[in-house]
Amino acid sequence: MATGSLGTGVLAELWESASDGRVQCTACAHRCTLDPGQRGICDVRINVDGELRLLTYGKVSDSPLGRPGTVDPIEKKPLYHYKPGTRVLSFGGASCNFACQFCQNHRIAFAKPEDLELRDVSPTAAANSATDQHCESVAWTYNEPTIYAEYVRDGAQAAQNEGLGTVIVTNGYFTEEFADLLAPVLDAANVDIKGFRERPHVKYMGSRLAPTLRGAEYLVDRDVHVELTYLTIPDLNDDPEEIRDFAEWAFGLDPDIPVHFTRFHPDYEMQDRPSTPIQTLERAHDIATDVGLEYVYVGNVPGARYSDTVCPDCGKTWISRRGFEASIETDLSEPCQCGREKDVVL
Known part of the structure; x- marks a missing residue:
């Protein structure tokens, strides 16, 4: 409509x-x-x-035809340690609280709600659509879910009532009040850390760094499963010292927290930079593992070296991946052959 x-x-x-x-x-x-x-x-x-x-309670950016929502692999969020290999029904809305010059969803993130064709989808309808389409979770993504918090909370409650998992993909720029409202009905979140220096946040994103970090900390403290994404942008946030500072902060959150270094592609108002070299992403991986993080991935790169989930102790592959397709190689509910518990939410 x-x-x-x-x-x-x-x-x-x-x-x-x-x-x-x-x-x-x-x-x-x-x-x-x-x-x-x-x-x-x-x-x-x-x-x-x-x-x-x-203004946008129950209003999503979606085709008016067919069942509501977009079916995605959970790995696309990216979430590698939450219900791997399953389908998630994704919803997004209008506008954002950031102004990222490299936004890949700028068509909706920079739009006023009255400038888009939005579809009415109640919390119950969203949950029912997920069940009908054989999804195991519902995600609020594509634009920042913080700005329509009350709809996300009610949608998550409806999803959990149907036995579904609940996910947000977020820039983390929310308050403790938001975390208190959402955490009781939120199972997993991917928090996008867009660099680890204040000045680029202000200049290129219209935000500050510290609140995003606190947002991730709020969710970890409330026992929500959290994974971190670091969009690695050439000559903006790819300096090895900055990567190390980020990795040390993430290690302080939890050495087992999954971290995704993802490839930048030129988009929107930032088309003056090349795509991230694979060597830069692999260097970021090496820095983070050197800091002590146990699950570090390279993403947005077909055939990337560091996309499988392996045991940090013995190196056995638990989950292998080709793009967004995941193959479960072992019983994830049982300890690894070396005795380590598998850090995966099923």
């Missing part, structure tokens, strides 16, 4: 009253303070008469 019928949306939960009819949004780390009639940086949360309302 066309979104000329956005209306005033639904009442949000993550906000606080401020003076003179203003409100402060508490979903994302921008914590926008809004005058009546004003929208947040995300363009989907708006102050209506002293209340914060969400």
Whole structure:
């Protein structure tokens, strides 16, 4: 449906009253303070008469034909240690709270909700569509799920009620209030760490570094399964010292946390750089494993050397991969032949 019928949306939960009819949004780390009639940086949360309302509750960027959602392999998120080899039903919406110059989903991430054809999909309809399409999980991805937190929470609850897993793919730029709202119904998350220096975050993404790191920490502290992606961009965040700083931070979160160094491809407003050399990605892998991280992957590269999941102790292959296709090589519910428990959520 066309979104000329956005209306005033639904009442949000993550906000606080401020003076003179203003409100402060508490979903994302921008914590926008809004005058009546004003929208947040995300363009989907708006102050209506002293209340914060969400314009895109139950509205997704999706074809109006067929069952709602897009069926993906879970490895595409990327999640390698959560329900490997299964299908996940993916949903995305409109706009974002970042302004990444290299965004691969800029068609929806830089659009106001009224400028897109959005489809009405209730939380229950999303869960039912996943079951009908033989998916084991539902994911909120493609654009930043933080900005429509209340819809994600209700969709995740509906999915769990049907025995499905729940996933977000996020830039991590959310608050502790968001983590408290989502963590009870969230099984897994991939947090995209877009470099480990403050200045490029401000210049190229319109954000700061520290809140993203705190977002990942909030989820780990709440026992959500977390994997990290580091989009490795030539001459922006690929310096070996920066990679090492990132790896040391990730090791401090959990030495077993899966880390994905993924290849950059020129897109949107950043087409002046080449695709990431494979050697750069393999160097990042080596730095991270040298720091002590036990599951480090190279992604977005067909036939990459470091795409299989192997036992950190004995080297036995647990899961082999070709692109997004995963082959389970051993019983993941049993310890490895060397006695190590397999760090995979089934």
